[in-house]
Amino acid sequence: MFYNQDLALRFPKGKFAMWSVYSFTGASILASIIFSLLLFLSIDDDPIMQLLFGGLAVIFELGKFFAWYEVGERHARRNYPGMLSALGFYLVLAAISIGGSVGGINSATNKAQEHVNVQQSKVNAYNMQIQAIDAQIKLNNVAAEKYIQMELIATGVSRIQKENNKLRHEQQALAMERDNLPVVSQGSVIGLIDSLASFLNIQASTAQLGLVVFLSVLLDFFAAFFVGLIGEENRFRHQFHNMKPLTxxxxxxxxxxxxxxxxxxxxxxxxxxxxxxxxxxxxxxxxxxxxxxxxxxxxxxxxxxxxxxxxxxxxxxxxxxxxxxxxxxxxxxxxxxxxxx
The missing domain is CATH 1.10.10 (Arc Repressor Mutant, subunit A)
Structure with a gap:
């Protein structure tokens, strides 16, 4: 048996640290599985097919993280060909997982955007009606000028003025209804997307896609980091407990x-x-x-x-x-x- 100087640099992590690592790992893996399920369950509406595709998504997710765990194990044993094969499996499954996460997160942001779009559509409808009334009032004013030129003020102009007053009352009522619409609060994600689009001078849809891809890749790397950390800690504990106090x-x-x-x-x-x-x-x-x-x-x-x-x-x-x-x-x-x- 050999004395490894690296083992003397630290001790195994405590219970609190390990519980934190396991909690972060479990939460990130669960989130990744849920997003993959959102993608695979949308492939078919048949309950049996959804069950099969859902099981496939779970298998892919768990297999992905086990493959990453094997990458660390085989690297520690200096089995580089085996490490490369495990890394290949991980990259393929990670690409599928990232695609599922992109679909799931994108679906959630689209639903949040739909509420804002519906509310904005109602406001736009009121604005169009108010603008149409403005256009009608302008036409009436042009007709009134012609009546004045024809010296038909008592008949034509009076009738147009009454019609304009009616249109203005209708316009005010529409403006009040528009202003009394419930305000839909803009979500933080939608606000972030709009800010990114303005800052980068791109369309909101492009900014949304970039943000979704970034979050999906970050989620996958976050989970992979903690899975690798667990594997490294387990190997260190095994070596530490088998180490004798040697000099x-x-x-x-x-x-x-x-x-x-x-x-x-x-x-x-x-x-x-x-x-x-x-x-x-x-x-x-x-x-x-x-x-x-x-x-x-x-x-x-x-x-x-x-x-x-x-x-x-x-x-x-x-x-x-x-x-x-x-x-x-x-x-x-x-x-x-x-x-x-």
């Missing part, structure tokens, strides 16, 4: 101070670090966590040359005591505990 050579802190243990590094019975070989000094410094696992830190701490440190790290790498990360930085694993004779 040098996998011994306990009390044993690490014994001359018998220190003699392993110099093949003598002395405990003087100055008499150790450069390799043993590096191994001891890294085992006691006195210095970071990097060539520059070791060279500066022990005042070794670059070539000498390169040779030591190559030996450590060949013996499996250190490994290289994806960014070419070294990772300390520790030395195996000696088997008791």
């Amino acid at each position: 040098i050579e996998g011994f306990s802190p009390a044993e690490s101070k014994s001359p018998e243990l220190l003699s392993h590094f110099d093949d003598t019975d002395t405990v003087n670090e100055a008499e150790k070989t450069p390799y043993e000094q590096v191994l001891l410094a890294l085992s006691l966590n006195r210095v970071n696992c990097s060539k520059r830190a070791v060279s500066k701490y022990l005042n070794f040359s670059t070539d000498e440190v390169d040779k030591i790290f190559k030996r450590l790498f060949d013996e499996g005591i250190v490994s290289k990360k994806a960014n070419n930085h070294f990772q300390w694993h520790g030395v195996a505990k000696a088997d008791p004779e």
Whole structure:
């Protein structure tokens, strides 16, 4: 068994943190399933077909997140071909899920927009009637001028004035009815869409589509992040519980101070670090966590040359005591505990 320095950096998350993670994960997965159901249930009106399509939506959603969990598991085991196959399944299912979320969220925003449109249509109808009355009054005024020119003021003009007064009363009544219509409060989503459309100088429908796609992708990534977090925490807990309190050579802190243990590094019975070989000094410094696992830190701490440190790290790498990360930085694993004779 090896001592992993990364495990000493933190402890497993507490109950509150894990309950929060599970709550966020469950809520995001449930929301994603509901939006996918809205898409699949709209495919057919037959109850049996809706049941089948609904089950298919749930299977796709749960399979998607399990595939993402497998991506993390296979990456941790360095099974890269298996990780790529699981990632392919996840991407396909994620595309279906995002499509379902787009349909569901878009349907909800369309319903909110319909209420606003219906109310606006009523207002527009009243405005059209009021404008028509204005046009009729203008025509009557033109006719009145002709009657005045014909000196028929007593007959024609008086009749037109009475008709105009009647039209004005009707116009005022329509304006009062229009103003007394119940005000439909604009939802925050509709207001956000209108603001985006004005800011980006695009149509409201385009802004709505962009917002819906963004929210759908964000929901999917949010759920995938917490699923991956659960997988990482489970792997860390497994390693942490199986880890022994090791220091040098996998011994306990009390044993690490014994001359018998220190003699392993110099093949003598002395405990003087100055008499150790450069390799043993590096191994001891890294085992006691006195210095970071990097060539520059070791060279500066022990005042070794670059070539000498390169040779030591190559030996450590060949013996499996250190490994290289994806960014070419070294990772300390520790030395195996000696088997008791």
